[in-house]
Amino acid sequence: AELREARIRKTKTVCTYCGVGCSFDVWTKGRDILKVEPQMQAPANQISTCVKGKFGWDFVNSDERIVEPLVRRGDAFYPVTLDEALDVIERRIKEIQARDGHDAVAFIASSKSTNEENYLMQKLARSVMFTNNIDNCSRYCQSPATEALRRTMGLGGDTGSIRDLELADLVIIVGANPAEAHPVLSTRLRRAQKKRGQKLIVADVRRNIMAERANLFLQPRQGTDLVWLSAVTKYIIDQGKHDERFLRDRVNGFQEYAQSLEKFTIAYASEVCGVREEELVRIAEMIMASERVCVCWAMGVTQHVGGSDTSTAICNLLLVTGNVARPGTGAYPLRGHNNVQGAGDMGCAPTFLPGYESVANEEIRRKYEQAWQTPLPITPGLNNHQMVDAIHEGKLKALYLVGEDMAVVDSNANYVQEAFTKLDFFVVQDVFFSKTAQFADVILPACPSLEKEGTFTNTERRIQRLYRVLEPLGQAKPDWELIQLIANRFGANWSYTSPQEIFEEACGLTELFKGATYDRLEGYQSLQWPVAADGTDTPLLYLDGFAFPDKKARLYPVAWTPPIAVAEEYDLELNNGRLLEHFHEGNMTSRVPGIDAKVPETYVEISPALAADRKISDGALVRLISPYGRVKVRVVVTDRVAGNHIYLPLLSRRDEETVNLLTSSDHDTVTYTPAYKEMRVRMEVIEES
Numbered sequence: 001a002e003l004r005e006a007r008i009r010k011t012k013t014v015c016t017y018c019g020v021g022c023s024f025d026v027w028t029k030g031r032d033i034l035k036v037e038p039q040m041q042a043p044a045n046q047i048s049t050c051v052k053g054k055f056g057w058d059f060v061n062s063d064e065r066i067v068e069p070l071v072r073r074g075d076a077f078y079p080v081t082l083d084e085a086l087d088v089i090e091r092r093i094k095e096i097q098a099r100d101g102h103d104a105v106a107f108i109a110s111s112k113s114t115n116e117e118n119y120l121m122q123k124l125a126r127s128v129m130f131t132n133n134i135d136n137c138s139r140y141c142q143s144p145a146t147e148a149l150r151r152t153m154g155l156g157g158d159t160g161s162i163r164d165l166e167l168a169d170l171v172i173i174v175g176a177n178p179a180e181a182h183p184v185l186s187t188r189l190r191r192a193q194k195k196r197g198q199k200l201i202v203a204d205v206r207r208n209i210m211a212e213r214a215n216l217f218l219q220p221r222q223g224t225d226l227v228w229l230s231a232v233t234k235y236i237i238d239q240g241k242h243d244e245r246f247l248r249d250r251v252n253g254f255q256e257y258a259q260s261l262e263k264f265t266i267a268y269a270s271e272v273c274g275v276r277e278e279e280l281v282r283i284a285e286m287i288m289a290s291e292r293v294c295v296c297w298a299m300g301v302t303q304h305v306g307g308s309d310t311s312t313a314i315c316n317l318l319l320v321t322g323n324v325a326r327p328g329t330g331a332y333p334l335r336g337h338n339n340v341q342g343a344g345d346m347g348c349a350p351t352f353l354p355g356y357e358s359v360a361n362e363e364i365r366r367k368y369e370q371a372w373q374t375p376l377p378i379t380p381g382l383n384n385h386q387m388v389d390a391i392h393e394g395k396l397k398a399l400y401l402v403g404e405d406m407a408v409v410d411s412n413a414n415y416v417q418e419a420f421t422k423l424d425f426f427v428v429q430d431v432f433f434s435k436t437a438q439f440a441d442v443i444l445p446a447c448p449s450l451e452k453e454g455t456f457t458n459t460e461r462r463i464q465r466l467y468r469v470l471e472p473l474g475q476a477k478p479d480w481e482l483i484q485l486i487a488n489r490f491g492a493n494w495s496y497t498s499p500q501e502i503f504e505e506a507c508g509l510t511e512l513f514k515g516a517t518y519d520r521l522e523g524y525q526s527l528q529w530p531v532a533a534d535g536t537d538t539p540l541l542y543l544d545g546f547a548f549p550d551k552k553a554r555l556y557p558v559a560w561t562p563p564i565a566v567a568e569e570y571d572l573e574l575n576n577g578r579l580l581e582h583f584h585e586g587n588m589t590s591r592v593p594g595i596d597a598k599v600p601e602t603y604v605e606i607s608p609a610l611a612a613d614r615k616i617s618d619g620a621l622v623r624l625i626s627p628y629g630r631v632k633v634r635v636v637v638t639d640r641v642a643g644n645h646i647y648l649p650l651l652s653r654r655d656e657e658t659v660n661l662l663t664s665s666d667h668d669t670v671t672y673t674p675a676y677k678e679m680r681v682r683m684e685v686i687e688e689s
């Protein structure tokens with residue numbers, strides 16, 4: 001055994017951080033991670049990684065790992081055996097469901113879990129607990145983009161591949177900062193700029209790193225993207241430069257859509273968005289002059305009250321100009337977590353079974369009832385946001401949450417944390433003792449990705465295998481094993497012995513993944529869904545028609561929803577986002593000593609103008625106050641932000657710096673994605689630098 005321990009092993013994995021889906025070999029000796037070695041055959045990244053993928057792994061050996069099941073007694077947690085923990089879970093959930101019904105329990109799946117684990121999680125909710133109350137964190141990010149793509153083109157995934165982004169003549173990035181949030185993707189764009197002279201337009205309220213590389217940088221007012229996007233589309237139509245043939249042959253609803261644009265003139269957009277008319281005309285001209293255009297977007301678009309409609313405006317623009325279903329074109333909502341695409345694909349949503357098949361569709365439901373040998377619930381379930389409200393209203397009594405620090409990452413964190421105190425029973429399954437875990441009754445020790453096998457699906461719908469690099473630490477188990485143990489306590493009688501068996505079951509039931517097998521995904525091979533029965537995959541969607549019965553896309557008229565009005569005393573516009581070094585709140589990266597030393601705490605960016613106006617200098621300690629809460633952070637003065645616009649990274653090492661203490665419960669009207677990017681605050685100086 002000692003000899004084996006001393007051997008150096010090289011194992012392929014897929015990055016646990018962002019949705020680019022980089023894969024690489026990890027060199028280990030015992031539990032020591034020696035190095036990360038990217039390989040040329042890695043489809044998303046080849047020989048590139050970012051700082052997180054390269055150096056962000058020591059958290060797996062952190063002393064802070066949860067390595068045994070814990071049960072709350074009073075205000076403290078005590079270690080118990082797994083059987084004892086499962087006893088408590090079985091007894092309490094059975095009591096609650098017997099008293100309050102099946103829908104008194106809800107499930108939150110993790111975008112860090114594998115596809116197989118997410119498939120089992122929704123199967124547990126639906127077939128064992130008989131509820132559709134299941135969701136995942138795509139509710140917090142890209143649900144509006146998925147909604148827009150489904151509305152206009154039919155499928156909830158990026159229309160092409162990262163390769164198409166490289167082939168484009170013009171890339172437009174709206175409300176996204178891939179240089180920090182999707183670094184390897186931004187490297188590939190950089191290469192295309194240098195090698196092929198690819199043009200770049202960036203539209204963002206903050207002058208981010210991508211903006212510095214752009215041919216044109218547009219800085220519209222917060223929450224006004226739909227207006228300028230629609231005005232640019234209208235201008236192109238007015239110039240007669242829409243793609244008439246594409247619209248005639250492949251798209252429905254052009255006339256009605258064109259009429260809906262009447263008020264979106266360039267002059268109107270200039271006034272609403274606070275940008276110059278010439279800039280908007282230049283954007284339209286750049287699009288008209290380009291053979292192949294791609295649009296990327298992220299949270300700057302989706303996390304608004306009108307997130308779905310703004311995402312739809314992007315899809316409309318692409319359809320009007322015929323920039324879909326050709327190499328080098330398309331719509332690219334950049335997925336945040338490494339497997340947020342997969343969590344949705346596998347049906348961790350209150351209205352969809354795996355493959356985005358509706359729970360309300362009787363034929364679909366019957367297919368799953370036959371396969372799972374049990375009746376399934378008909379009523380659509382609650383989403384994350386509705387779950388929190390339902391807890392406050394006393395309708396939802398128990399929650400089983402996997403790998404999500406909802407008390408920190410959900411908007412209006414005080415409201416969410418208060419909800420958790422009202423739960424009758426709360427199970428948290430995680431790698432670390434998160435803020436959310438503090439509210440739990442039972443905590444189950446989960447494995448990080450390096451300790452498990454399975455598949456992840458990246459932002460380009462690419463399914464890739466990960467292999468076990470390390471054995472689980474202590475009593476930690478992969479999520480699928482823990483979910484199966486719970487299911488069997490409720491009489492499920494599942495006997496999966498490997499993720500492969502789960503994957504085969506899921507793919508056998510789901511048209512989108514029909515031909516996906518572990519053999520076809522061996523090593524660095526990958527498949528982009530839909531995967532036909534013969535294993536043919538689909539790097540570029542809609543070549544043979546859009547995913548509607550008549551094969552035609554649908555232009556979808558949308559109206560602008562102005563940002564939420566807040567009392568005048570809250571005079572600063574707050575924005576938030578990721579840092580290059582950390583992933584979101586830093587649950588994993590802040591436990592990597594090298595990364596933590598480099599960026600140990602968050603800060604607020606304020607503009608030189610604001611700093612001068614308030615006589616605040618770099619390093620001052622300030623309090624930011626919103627109607628919902630307050631945070632305490634140090635100031636960085638930078639021209640990345642302008643005027644009264646301020647920016648607070650998501651990193652949250654201490655309670656008092658959590659950005660979501662400031663955000664509200666307002667949300668996108670269609671998908672309930674929180675309007676994280678629509679918040680006004682005021683600022684008080686606590687201590688000068």
Ligand code: SF4
Nearest residue numbers: 015017018022050053
């Ligand atoms: Fe990981 Fe994303 Fe960095 Fe690639 S770009 S190494 S997937 S964090």
